[in-house]
Amino acid sequence: METLDQPIVSSKVEFLCPERVKVSGDFCGPYAEILTPSALAFVAALHRRFESKRRELLQRRVQRRTEIASGKLPDFLPETQSLRESDWQVAPLPEDLIDRRVEITGPTERKMIINALNSGAKVFMADCEDSSAPTWDNVMQGQINLRDAVRRTISLETPAKTYQLNPTTATLMVRPRGWHLEEKHVLVDGEPVSGALLDFGLYFFHNAHELLARGSGPYFYLPKLESHLEARLWNEVFEFAQWELKIAKGTIKATVLIETLPAAFETHEILWELRQHSAGLNCGRWDYIFSYIKTLGANPRYRLPDRSQVTMTVPNMAAYVRLVIDTCHRRGVHAMGGMAAQIPIKDNPAENAVALDKVHLDKLREARLGHDGTWVAHPALVPIALEVFNDLMPEANQINKPRSGAPLPTAAELLQAPHGTITEAGLRQNLDVAVRYLGAWISGNGCVPLYNLMEDAATAEISRVQVWQWLHTPGTVLTDGRPVTNELYRELLKEVVDRLRQEVGEETYITYYRPAVQLFDRLVTADDCADFLTLPAYELLP
Structure with missing residues (x-):
């Protein structure tokens, strides 16, 4: 695809970089x-073909x-409207994505x-997005770890234990970064590449053929979409990537997180755009709020x-869930439930x-409503979720259950506060x-346990x-009558x-x-609500 330019030299290795790629x-x-x-x-080809459309959609x-x-x-x-009212379904799913109950x-x-x-879960979504702070080391080490996991060579030696894969493991899916994020460490023609295209491109290039040879495939979760046109762009990326690597069209499968309010009004349209590559929709509850x-x-x-107080049973959230489930089942594909962010409370059995x-109770609600599976954040929660779905969903999914x-x-129900x-x-x-999460994120940790919950960028x-x-x-007034003022x-x-300063110490406080x-204060006092805190925070990462 590209001619090779001059060698680039680091302190540790010499390599060749494609022309106009830095x-x-x-x-x-x-x-x-x-x-x-x-x-x-391959990443440069993705950038040159799709960057202008990405910027247009932003x-x-x-x-x-x-x-x-x-x-x-x-x-x-x-x-x-005619598309929403007509009868059509997405393409069939591969065998290892039929049962996704946990x-x-x-x-x-x-x-x-x-x-x-x-863990015993059916699927593991490896996250390059909200639970990963995109330092260069995290981005690169993540790709190495994913490559080793696909080839089943991944292991870890610690003084206490050797970690290695069991004979039977979950199906692997990968969530690249959203369309709004860029990767400042890779430039093509002088422009930073999309974080989404870098994450997707490197993983797909190195692993697609290997996954297929092992009886699986390149499967993805797509975050932060706000319209069916953004889904169309992903579909075009998939078609181009499959053509470049000589892989059959429709091999890639992707689940879209309905985690933005605008996307909730375009669920049918999003599935239509991805109909050859769709693996359903997911209720990304925290980002949706x-x-x-x-x-x-x-x-x-x-x-x-x-x-x-904004639970999944309040009217607007319940309406959103009903919409996602009905859309997916009408189109013959999975409607995945939301995250259980709890982690074990080891020092307090009663609170645990x-x-x-x-x-x-949350998983009971999801299974009874018709979800085909759910999310958990900790391996200890897998058996709880499995028990609920095994009991209420004896089949592989609930797609064919009468709607x-x-x-x-x-629209009024979806908008009701x-x-x-x-x-x-x-x-x-x-x-x-x-503040605690953002400080940890700046230090390079995007998945942070806080108050017995596993928090990511969404919360x-x-x-x-x-x-x-x-x-x-x-x-805006508090319950005690005080107005919320600066x-x-x-x-x-x-x-x-x-309090935080005392807990973490002066050096850690000053550094992270x-x-x-300072960033949080600037964002919450600004006249306009910034799109994402991770955009200005990214400038603070090495």
């Missing part, structure tokens, strides 16, 4: 095995946000990959209560029992979780945009920061958490 990240020996000239040429997001701010609310598309997710860290593949706030902004009509009971005759959700209260405890929790985003919304929405916010933030606090 890599500024380190090329230690193992990284060079991933960043081969052919692999980089600009379309901005235009839509402007329209919504001026009063044009999200709605189902009139121009695709999926476990986590970053592409070596120990995590081994434990997740061995984040998107709801970000999309509808500071309009008091859409002000949300404390995050703990309460937490696990919450997981059990509910209830009316489908309306849940009732509830805003408390000092809720405001303080948002400040605490966002930090909810915390951040809720504080922004409460500060910028006229009439003065109250700064008073509580100082208390949170002082002080930049996190």
Whole structure:
């Protein structure tokens, strides 16, 4: 695809880089095995073919946000009504994606990959996105770990234990970064490549043929989509990638996370665009709440209560779930449930029992509603989720179960804000979780246990945009009668920061958490709600 240019030399290895491709990240020996000239040429081809369309679609997001701010609310598309009402289904799924009753997710860290593949879950989603801070080392080491996992050579030696794969493991899926993120360490024609195309391109190039030879295939989760046009772009990427590597069209399978409010109005259209490559839709609950706030902004009509009160049973969230399940089953494909983020509370059996009971009830709700599987964040939760779905879903999935005759959700139901209260405890929790997570993210850790939950970027985003919304929405008042003002916010933030500073120590605070606090403060006090905190935070990563 590309001619080779001059050698580029690092302190550890000399290599050839394709013409007009520059890599500024380190090329230690193992990284060079991933960043081969052919692999980089493949990524460069993806960039040159699809970058202009990616930028165009990102600009379309901005235009839509402007329209919504001026009063044009999200709605189902009139121009695709006939598509929604017509009968069609997506292409059949491969055998190892038929039964997905429990999926476990986590970053592409070596120990995590081994434990997740061995967990007893049907699928492991290896995450290059929200649970991974995209430092150059994390990006590269993740690709090495995925390559070794595909070939079943992955292992880890520690003083306490040797980690290696069991004979039977979960099916592997990979979530690349979203369309909005770039990879600053790889330039093509002087432009940074899309993080999505880099993650997808390197994994697909090195592993697609190997996966097929082992009886599986290149399977993906697609995050943060806001329209069917963004799904169309992914479909074009898939078709081009399969053609380049001489792999049959339709081999790639991808599940789209419906985790933005605009995407909820285009579920049928998204499946249609990916119909040869679709593996269904997933209810990405935390990012969906984040998107709801970000999309509808500071309009008091859409002000949300404390995050703990926005459960999956409040009307707008329940409507979203019904819509996703009905869409998927009508089109013959999986509707996956949301994340159980709990982790074991080892030092408090009573609290642990309460937490696990919450997981059990959440999975009961999902299975009864018709989900074909669910997500967990920790291997200890796999047996709980499996027990529920084994009991209520004896078949491989519920796709062919008769659909509910209830009316489908309306736009008004999807937009309706849940009732509830805003408390000092809720405001303080948002400040605490966002600052702690963001500081850990800047240190290179994107999957952070906080208060017995495994948090990723989505919950930090909810915390951040809720504080922004409460500060910028006229009439926001706590249950004790105090208005949410900049003065109250700064008073509580100082208390949170002082406590955190004592816990982590001065050196760690100055290195990681002080930049996190400064960034958080800038974002929540700005006039406009920033799209993603990870975009400015990325500039703080090496």
